[in-house]
Amino acid sequence: MDVTNVVVEAMPHFEGYVYPNEATLEPLWSVLIVLYPYITGLVAGAFIMASLVRVFRVKALEPVYRLSLLTAMSFMLCATLPLLIHLGHPERCYEIMMTPHLTSPMAIFGFVYAWYLMAVLLLELWFDYRLDFVRWSKTEKGFKGLLYRILTVGVTDESVGAVALDHKLSWIISIVGIPSAFLLHGYVGFIFGSIKANPWWGNVLMPIIFILSAIVSGIALCVIHYMIVSWVRRKPIDMRCLDIMGMFLFYALVVDATIETLDWVHRIYSKEEDFAVIQQMAREKLFFSLNIGQALCGTLLPLLMLGATQLARKRIPDIVRKRMYLASGMLIVLGVLAMRWNVVIGGQLFSKSLRGFMSYKMEFTGMEGLLMGGAVLALPFVIFVVMVKLFLPEKSPAQAAEAVTI
């Protein structure tokens, strides 16, 4: 046998010095754990987008209010899926609820998730849709009719007072929802940021970076969804709404990019003994996903494009602006995915000895492979399409009634 093969057999994936417990075939947290903060971030971001309408009264964004909530909901339903698949044994999923752990940081996600899904998203959607459910349940037949009837929970009050109460409660839940959305995603950042021994993760700015990048990715996804839904339905895009979305996306991206740069400056300056390994990570190991994916395509290019639309909005024709918004949205959504990759995988690619590197080659099939990752990421979009079909008709009964009264 050739000796080089023996060496490869003995130490297949490592460079330099790696501790025995780090010498695993692939990182313990693989692509599914990359998707988990990504999907959760999209939920939080899409919800913040919706709250711009309800809490901050940005009237121009009214056309995308429900779309944002449905986006948040469809991703929320899949947020725990990567964790479930990663842990294996999905048949044990109920056990986390039967024996809840009150002091484990990891288990706290169960509480944060349950609060956000049950007390915030579902309630806000229900109060917003209640009147529509009542009206749809009267007009629709068959399965859809039954679904709408179930969703009314037996409340068929259409009086002005009841609707006013719906609006008020929806507004209160939105206000509660903003800190909850921050909590939901700040928590994910906290999980990484609290690992003091890992210089790539241990940083108090981590929760803030996660929240900001979540807001950016959520708004970008809403831009994409709005444009695609309008295109599929052959409906004209409300340019004022799109411009305002672009404006918020730009400002959110500016703040996000600034804080992420600050994080890097802080890291470079303060991590004295870890600096060499961080430098090698940025220059070699994560060169493409960090410099090209996250910094150039995910941040710089969208900043330039969105900045141009802010500076010269009137001079750029509508069609060009639309393309620029769509391109920026897509680049940002991919850039944030690259950011999650860099955090999750990057933090596991170097040894705690700071003198060695592990590697990660994603498998294609298998529970933690590319196919599974793709399926997990595609599922929220499928749910979104179903939700749009069910809950976002071209004109909802409530909107139609409002149009008549106005």
Added chain:
Amino acid sequence: MNTRFKLPPQIVRLVLLTVGIVGSYLIARAFLTPSSFGQYGWYRGDALMEAASHPRTFAGKPACTECHEEQAKQLAKFNHQSLSCEVCHGPGQAHVENFDVKLPVLTHGHCLRCHEKNPSRPHWHKQISSREHFPGDKCIECHKPHAPSEVP
């Protein structure tokens, strides 16, 4: 005039629904929480016994020494004395139970796991670069793992 305060129907239904969900959760918990949960901490107390009852794969050094006394004595004189037999030879419980079951065949990958040159290893630890140190030859052609300081 009826001035009695009446809860709005949405609130009544939501409260009922919440009570229903929380109630069914509590009932499910009463049935599905394992009886030994919380006995020692946030886990099933029975899990300890279950883990202990798994079939053994490693036999331990004393079990090897019972039959291979000569090798054990030799090993005790040299630098590999602190190593357990199964570190190099692999898990041996099946072999202890039935001598017909053979242990896995060794390759020099085993030697190189500890002795391949690596600047992070302490200097006193014997290391070679397998690309330069008699490439193509097997380690045991020159070295005795049971008596590493002896030259054959």
